[in-house]
Amino acid sequence: MDTTTAILSDITTTIAGVVNDFDQSSVLWALIVGIILAFLLGAGMGANDVSNAFGTSVGKFVNFPIKFHRIFSGSGVVTIIQAYIMASIFETLGSVLVGWSVTDTMRKGVVDTTQYANNPKELLLGQVAILGGCASWLLIATALHMPVSTTHSLVGATVGFSIVLRGLHGIQWEAIIKIVASWFISPLLSGIISSILYLIMDHSVLRRNNPVKSALRTLPIFYFACLAFIGLMVFWDGSKLLKFDQIPGWGIPIISIGVGCLGAAFAHFILKPRIQSKIQDSEVPPTPPIFSDIESGRGTSELKEFTGEGGEQIQPKPKQLPGKVRKFFNWLLPDRNRVDSRSTTQIFSTIQVFTACFAGFAHGAQDVSNAIAPLAALISIYRYKNTEQNEIVPIYVLLYGVLAICVGLWTLGHRVIKTVGQKMSEINPASGFTIEFGAAMTALLASKIGLPISTTHCLVGSVVAVGSIRSGEGIKWSIFKKIVLSWVVTLPVSGLISAGIMLIIKWIAL
Numbered sequence: 001m002d003t004t005t006a007i008l009s010d011i012t013t014t015i016a017g018v019v020n021d022f023d024q025s026s027v028l029w030a031l032i033v034g035i036i037l038a039f040l041l042g043a044g045m046g047a048n049d050v051s052n053a054f055g056t057s058v059g060k061f062v063n064f065p066i067k068f069h070r071i072f073s074g075s076g077v078v079t080i081i082q083a084y085i086m087a088s089i090f091e092t093l094g095s096v097l098v099g100w101s102v103t104d105t106m107r108k109g110v111v112d113t114t115q116y117a118n119n120p121k122e123l124l125l126g127q128v129a130i131l132g133g134c135a136s137w138l139l140i141a142t143a144l145h146m147p148v149s150t151t152h153s154l155v156g157a158t159v160g161f162s163i164v165l166r167g168l169h170g171i172q173w174e175a176i177i178k179i180v181a182s183w184f185i186s187p188l189l190s191g192i193i194s195s196i197l198y199l200i201m202d203h204s205v206l207r208r209n210n211p212v213k214s215a216l217r218t219l220p221i222f223y224f225a226c227l228a229f230i231g232l233m234v235f236w237d238g239s240k241l242l243k244f245d246q247i248p249g250w251g252i253p254i255i256s257i258g259v260g261c262l263g264a265a266f267a268h269f270i271l272k273p274r275i276q277s278k279i280q281d282s283e284v285p286p287t288p289p290i291f292s293d294i295e296s297g298r299g300t301s302e303l304k305e306f307t308g309e310g311g312e313q314i315q316p317k318p319k320q321l322p323g324k325v326r327k328f329f330n331w332l333l334p335d336r337n338r339v340d341s342r343s344t345t346q347i348f349s350t351i352q353v354f355t356a357c358f359a360g361f362a363h364g365a366q367d368v369s370n371a372i373a374p375l376a377a378l379i380s381i382y383r384y385k386n387t388e389q390n391e392i393v394p395i396y397v398l399l400y401g402v403l404a405i406c407v408g409l410w411t412l413g414h415r416v417i418k419t420v421g422q423k424m425s426e427i428n429p430a431s432g433f434t435i436e437f438g439a440a441m442t443a444l445l446a447s448k449i450g451l452p453i454s455t456t457h458c459l460v461g462s463v464v465a466v467g468s469i470r471s472g473e474g475i476k477w478s479i480f481k482k483i484v485l486s487w488v489v490t491l492p493v494s495g496l497i498s499a500g501i502m503l504i505i506k507w508i509a510l
Helices: 002-020 024-055 080-097 100-108 120-143 150-166 173-206 211-235 251-278 324-332 342-384 395-412 414-423 429-448 455-470 477-509
Strands: none
Touching (some): 024 150, 080 342, 080 395, 120 342, 150 342, 211 429, 342 395, 342 455, 455 477
């Protein structure tokens, strides 16, 4: 009986294989179109998402020999050309060393691919619709100078094509709910981390009597924290392509701490003396605050005389002393009227260059995988003629995605950099450092657990949080509202475009 059952099972499997099989030549056009669309998607991501990562660091005015004109953005730490070079390098490193873990979530986590087991050709053509829908929206958003989420676009495009082919059946709503929840959690978490970092830096460095000395003292600590965290993210459940997953558990913290110590040693023995030799300006006394307090220098208002219309002097009524809660927040939060000295700014400029690279690394780890997920699925289905997609994403697919991203960054990245880096809030090297570090930490942690969050949301969340507590001008909420609106429409618009493309493909090829 068991033998008969086994024979019938083999026959059924063989027949199903014949039925499910498809002629590769009949879908070769789809593979070619998919590869082209994947390049456009990567270019759109480079122009939009990667620009966000370096938007808070880019130099204020840059003249280009070609039609790039001037870019006004960020804290003025690096020029836009330097930012492009660093982004190209660290996006590549992040995608290869960490990014492989997110790809499976985008390939198989949004839609149940087993429902296409009897017709893998449909799923293959669906990847073309995903790539077309996502790429189209990213390029439109970039033309409008709006930073949007590639993750949003991909999820929307995936749902769009699936609804055309299977309706609502097979959409993994639980996974989508988790992803959607992360869109709200990620900017909140990133903002909290960046705010805490800025407050720590404010108390330990910026408000000290000698902030330059304090900054130099803490420089090795910052480098240790950044590099140790990067080491942990790289080697913890590391890339299977590079065999990092074979490192024993006890070795990961040792390696991470060792990497951090090397970074701290570099900062203390090499970078710190170079910075000291370059600092020539003496400390500039901070602008006297509007409010002063015995404990914090910020609380009680001083009596001032005002001149009325007739020239008479008007003595305003003294304000009541704030309560204990008000005093606590006056002590906790930074002085919005303080002017940091140029020497202090120079020190944090060197740190911000490093954290900008860290942010690029985090983006490569998170969003490059998102971009190449449909292409990886397309190649897998075309090659093996099934929907299982069990193989590791080939490294050449990752590198192809990085190439496309770099092309988009170099050609169109300037259109979005100024939106995040300059328009939304006042950013200096000190706040830019905490913004990038908080956003990068959030993105890397999410990438390690395979959750495709939006690095755009992380960065904007950090800009809003830090800008709210430190900037004298605060947040330009009109710009923020436009950005949030672009987030809201991203998923449905990319889904509609993908559905439209799928309808055309279904009419022509299915």
